[in-house]
Amino acid sequence: MKNSLNTISRLMLLAFSMFLLYSCAKDEDTPPVSTTDFSEGIFIVNEGLFPSGSGSVTWFKMDGSDRTPKLFEKSNNLLPLGNLAQSMTIINNDGFIVVNNANIIRAVSLKTFQQKGAIEGINLPRFIVNTGDGNAWVSSWDNKVFVFDPEALTVQGEVSTGTGPEKMMKVGEALWVLNQGGYSIDSTITIIDINARQVSQTVMVYPKPTGIQVDENGNVWVMCSGHGWNGWPASGDSRGHLVCIDPSDYSILVDLEFPETDQHPEKLEINAGGDELFYIYPGGIYKQSIASANLELAKIMNHANGFYSLDFDSKNDVIYATDAGDFQQDGWVYRFQTTGTLIDSLQAGVGPTDVCIGN
Amino acid sequence: MIIFYLTLTASWTFAQKLHPDSIYMLPDVRVSASKIVTYSAGQKVESIDSTLISGSGNVGLGELLYRNSSLNINRYNLNGLNLLSVRGTTSSQSSVYWNGFQLNPPNNSLIDLSIIPANYFNDISILYGGSSSLYGSGNIGAGIHLNNKPVFKKLQYLSFYNSIASFHEYSGNIKAIYANPKWYFKTQVMGRKAQNDFRYKSLEGEYENFANAALRQKGFMQDVFRNFKGRNISGISLWYQENDKEIPATLTSKPADADQKDRSLRGVLSSKQFIPKGFISAKLAVFNDYEHYIDPDSLQVLEIDSEIETTRIQGEVSMNKQISKSTMFDAGVELIHLTGKSVNYAQQINQQQAGIYLLISQRFLQNKWVANLKMRQDFNTDFTMPFTPSLGLEGPVINNLKIKATVSKNFRIPTFNDLYWIPGGNSELKPETSWNQDIGLLYKTDTASRIDFYSELTAFNSMVDDWIMWIPDGALWSPLNIRRVWARGIEATAKSNVSFGKVKAGIMANYTYTRSTNEKKLYDNDPVYQKQLIYIPKHRFQLSLNLVFAYWVVGVDQSYTGERYVSADNTESMEGYLLTNMYVQKSLIFNNDRLILKAEILNLLNEEYQAVLYYPMPGRSYSISIQLIIQ
Numbered sequence: 001m002k003n004s005l006n007t008i009s010r011l012m013l014l015a016f017s018m019f020l021l022y023s024c025a026k027d028e029d030t031p032p033v034s035t036t037d038f039s040e041g042i043f044i045v046n047e048g049l050f051p052s053g054s055g056s057v058t059w060f061k062m063d064g065s066d067r068t069p070k071l072f073e074k075s076n077n078l079l080p081l082g083n084l085a086q087s088m089t090i091i092n093n094d095g096f097i098v099v100n101n102a103n104i105i106r107a108v109s110l111k112t113f114q115q116k117g118a119i120e121g122i123n124l125p126r127f128i129v130n131t132g133d134g135n136a137w138v139s140s141w142d143n144k145v146f147v148f149d150p151e152a153l154t155v156q157g158e159v160s161t162g163t164g165p166e167k168m169m170k171v172g173e174a175l176w177v178l179n180q181g182g183y184s185i186d187s188t189i190t191i192i193d194i195n196a197r198q199v200s201q202t203v204m205v206y207p208k209p210t211g212i213q214v215d216e217n218g219n220v221w222v223m224c225s226g227h228g229w230n231g232w233p234a235s236g237d238s239r240g241h242l243v244c245i246d247p248s249d250y251s252i253l254v255d256l257e258f259p260e261t262d263q264h265p266e267k268l269e270i271n272a273g274g275d276e277l278f279y280i281y282p283g284g285i286y287k288q289s290i291a292s293a294n295l296e297l298a299k300i301m302n303h304a305n306g307f308y309s310l311d312f313d314s315k316n317d318v319i320y321a322t323d324a325g326d327f328q329q330d331g332w333v334y335r336f337q338t339t340g341t342l343i344d345s346l347q348a349g350v351g352p353t354d355v356c357i358g359n
Numbered sequence: 360m361i362i363f364y365l366t367l368t369a370s371w372t373f374a375q376k377l378h379p380d381s382i383y384m385l386p387d388v389r390v391s392a393s394k395i396v397t398y399s400a401g402q403k404v405e406s407i408d409s410t411l412i413s414g415s416g417n418v419g420l421g422e423l424l425y426r427n428s429s430l431n432i433n434r435y436n437l438n439g440l441n442l443l444s445v446r447g448t449t450s451s452q453s454s455v456y457w458n459g460f461q462l463n464p465p466n467n468s469l470i471d472l473s474i475i476p477a478n479y480f481n482d483i484s485i486l487y488g489g490s491s492s493l494y495g496s497g498n499i500g501a502g503i504h505l506n507n508k509p510v511f512k513k514l515q516y517l518s519f520y521n522s523i524a525s526f527h528e529y530s531g532n533i534k535a536i537y538a539n540p541k542w543y544f545k546t547q548v549m550g551r552k553a554q555n556d557f558r559y560k561s562l563e564g565e566y567e568n569f570a571n572a573a574l575r576q577k578g579f580m581q582d583v584f585r586n587f588k589g590r591n592i593s594g595i596s597l598w599y600q601e602n603d604k605e606i607p608a609t610l611t612s613k614p615a616d617a618d619q620k621d622r623s624l625r626g627v628l629s630s631k632q633f634i635p636k637g638f639i640s641a642k643l644a645v646f647n648d649y650e651h652y653i654d655p656d657s658l659q660v661l662e663i664d665s666e667i668e669t670t671r672i673q674g675e676v677s678m679n680k681q682i683s684k685s686t687m688f689d690a691g692v693e694l695i696h697l698t699g700k701s702v703n704y705a706q707q708i709n710q711q712q713a714g715i716y717l718l719i720s721q722r723f724l725q726n727k728w729v730a731n732l733k734m735r736q737d738f739n740t741d742f743t744m745p746f747t748p749s750l751g752l753e754g755p756v757i758n759n760l761k762i763k764a765t766v767s768k769n770f771r772i773p774t775f776n777d778l779y780w781i782p783g784g785n786s787e788l789k790p791e792t793s794w795n796q797d798i799g800l801l802y803k804t805d806t807a808s809r810i811d812f813y814s815e816l817t818a819f820n821s822m823v824d825d826w827i828m829w830i831p832d833g834a835l836w837s838p839l840n841i842r843r844v845w846a847r848g849i850e851a852t853a854k855s856n857v858s859f860g861k862v863k864a865g866i867m868a869n870y871t872y873t874r875s876t877n878e879k880k881l882y883d884n885d886p887v888y889q890k891q892l893i894y895i896p897k898h899r900f901q902l903s904l905n906l907v908f909a910y911w912v913v914g915v916d917q918s919y920t921g922e923r924y925v926s927a928d929n930t931e932s933m934e935g936y937l938l939t940n941m942y943v944q945k946s947l948i949f950n951n952d953r954l955i956l957k958a959e960i961l962n963l964l965n966e967e968y969q970a971v972l973y974y975p976m977p978g979r980s981y982s983i984s985i986q987l988i989i990q
Contacts, residue, residue, distance in 0.1 A: 048611075049925060049926055049972065052609045052611070052612075052971065053611070053925070053972055053973070054973065079562055079563065080611050080973075081611075082611045083609060083611040083612040083973075084612075101611075101613060102611055102612050103613035103614075123613075124613075124656070229782045229783070229834075229835040230833060230835060231835075232782055232837070234781065234782070266833070280833075306832055306833045307833075308831075324831065326828075326830050327831065328887075328893065328926060328927035328928075329886055329887055329926055329927040329930070330928060330930065350926060
């Protein structure tokens with residue numbers, strides 16, 4: 001018995017020393033000092049680990065080489081970006097990263113990616129549009145859009161919108177705000193006079209507007225996704241619509257209806273020429289010519305898992321589509337020519353949601 | 360009078376030994392109270408020392424188990440969600456039972472161990488590994504069994520407990536027992552209030568007070584049992600619990616304003632009729648759980664104002680009988696009716712379940728070896744349930760060294776949320792199934808020896824198929840039977856009690872090594888293939904030591920949780936952390952009454968750590984308590 005006791009006490013000692021070893025083996029990460037100029041490149045905004053993780057920005061050179069994951073953390077003494085990074089917009093030589101669930105908009109120098117300042121306190125911010133008049137606008141889930149000074153980083157004012165404002169676009173002297181509806185339903189576009197900072201018109205379209213573009217003729221195309229979920233039919237579902245609106249009188253020039261109530265088109269991008277539209281539809285990326293009188297439903301790229309978001313590099317006429325996977329591991333960004341030919345794929349961070357092309 | 364803490368060393372209740380209070384003095388001692396005790400041969404069973412339970416004040420079950428067992432518990436903040444993760448499985452794959460009935464609500468199967476006051480119960484046992492053959496669904500990782508067991512002897516007991524702790528925590532409870540050979544009455548009332556406004560370091564490096572983390576709890580438990588001359592024991596246990604918890608922000612998110620209010624009303628009616636060499640048991644349970652979560656900030660667009668109400672009505676009849684000197688069996692039927700109401704379900708959910716089981720325990724080789732064969736078949740209105748057999752074997756190899764082995768089939772049914780949540784619920788889901796194997800060696804000194812030593816070494820292995828995961832497709836998340844997970848590891852436990860003159864020392868150490876990996880490739884080059892599941896530490900170590908002398912007790916406990924991956928492809932992880940706690944306790948005795956004073960330092964080494972990503976935890980903190988026991 002004595003022997004076995006000894007063996008057991010030795011085993012315990014071994015286990016205990018192992019445990020000491022582990023507890024001492026903490027290592028401190030130190031950020032590498034970077035000399036790279038980041039302004040010419042691709043910024044992929046990643047939402048981050050679901051649910052409590054931090055978002056990140058993955059940077060690539062335009063040719064897809066020189067990947068830098070967690071660019072913001074690395075450039076800012078390991079400060080995490082925050083929970084649920086949503087979008088990034090470039091204004092002059094600064095990047096503005098909207099971190100939705102942290103109520104923060106971080107302004108960084110594009111060159112060094114070091115934080116210059118931040119706007120805090122806008123509740124659940126989403127997307128930013130630069131109106132070029134020394135101001136920028138940000139949409140917020142408080143059912144408002146806020147106007148701010150991107151230099152001074154101060155909020156100048158706010159305008160109430162419909163429910164769940166998301167994507168916006170400057171059209172002439174107006175800001176078009178898509179009221180996506182959040183978890184309820186909204187079918188409107190709030191049109192704001194950017195000088196008067198007042199609502200000038202509310203345009204009724206179809207449920208859940210998710211994408212907006214201006215074509216070569218100056219007409220505004222809006223993708224209305226329709227209410228409901230893909231492949232998960234429920235009562236109250238409605239069909240998607242792609243509509244073309246004349247910005248002078250808000251009349252609907254073209255109204256293209258999608259065939260299914262449980263298959264929803266989403267997002268909207270336009271080529272550099274302004275005559276070809278791209279959108280996500282279950283199974284891949286589809287295109288639509290602005291001249292066509294009918295819905296073409298022309299698939300240019302097949303992707304069974306579906307894409308999470310869509311962006312366009314109008315300088316190089318390249319489509320960017322993100323695959324966010326399960327939000328528990330790194331996702332991917334695919335680059336396509338407008339014909340649908342795959343150029344390459346870029347390894348993003350966790351949950352890539354927005355692609356911002358540098359200067 | 361029992362001298363309170365002299366029982367401490369004597370009652371280091373080694374595995375499978377029950378607290379003396381809970382053993383009925385019946386003519387045939389072999390007819391014991393619980394299915395676990397009689398039919399768990401071959402499996403690892405750990406009982407939490409009864410003095411630890413009764414001395415735990417109003418501490419949550421999660422905290423008690425984290426400090427005194429090898430269980431891995433993921434703790435979100437102080438007093439935040441405490442979720443079990445045992446043997447490489449997730450929290451919904453283990454269950455918590457109260458008097459034999461599952462507490463995990465059917466909507467999400469998650470049980471928050473932080474809001475269950477540990478000292479409500481006089482018996483807490485952990486049944487490691489699969490136990491679907493005993494208890495049906497939800498028993499892949501482990502089962503925690505909480506019991507209120509009556510004692511039929513003359514006893515009048517009244518206890519008042521009060522404590523004050525750091526971060527504005529005030530708590531108290533009253534416990535009253537009146538018992539005689541015929542009756543047993545026990546009333547317990549508890550209340551607890553805490554601000555949890557501890558100082559933490561923000562990501563920017565500034566120290567701030569943690570906000571929106573307050574907790575308010577009140578609860579009531581009543582047991583009434585009647586002993587009809589040892590021929591029948593019948594009784595009722597009622598438990599009402601109310602919790603109001605603010606839900607704090609993580610380090611990376613905006614200040615929070617969310618709040619969750621829960622209330623649970625649970626009742627168990629039981630009757631045990633003793634027959635020659637056995638008993639017939641009939642039980643009925645009615646549980647109702649209501650949860651209301653509201654987040655004012657996100658209300659406008661996300662409509663996060665969620666109410667969920669679930670009900671479990673369960674009836675159970677079984678017969679346990681010894682049919683020869685070495686053979687015993689238990690056969691039973693269970694009927695379960697579950698309901699769920701939520702704005703996220705299209706209508707009220709009703710689910711009917713039934714289970715039939717036969718358990719056989721056979722002794723052989725001079726009754727020193729025990730083998731058991733357990734068979735159970737469940738039925739459910741929503742899906743086909745697997746047949747779950749189990750085979751266990753246990754016996755001495757040499758002298759004090761015992762060997763244990765089990766093989767079992769286990770399963771977990773999808774939750775109401777998995778099946779019916781709008782949007783995304785998937786009514787086509789199948790139950791998760793697993794095969795579990797354990798082998799263990801147990802060494803125990805003879806009870807007469809001066810040094811009491813006990814150790815157990817267990818290797819476990821399980822393969823879980825049709826593992827359910829919520830996967831996004833665009834913006835829609837839906838659950839699928841998508842994974843196969845191989846969980847295996849080693850658990851080592853050692854306990855010892857030694858006397859040096861008037862000083863008695865007790866030591867306990869636990870170490871767990873866990874590998875739990877994803878064994879199914881979803882596509883070529885799947886980066887998650889063969890990677891460790893998130894939040895499952897490979898290493899966990901727990902150590903506690905106490906010294907008892909002349910009404911004084913001094914104790915130290917330490918637990919280490921190793922590195923945990925937080926991303927499924929194992930590219931991101933959190934570092935391990937070591938927590939040390941220390942306490943001093945003094946009992947003052949006045950005739951039959953006693954006053955117990957206790958002072959405790961938690962996180963003595965002021966470790967800065969997170970148990971779950973970006974949920975800060977407090978540094979060093981203090982608590983003092985006073986308990987008056989009148990007998």
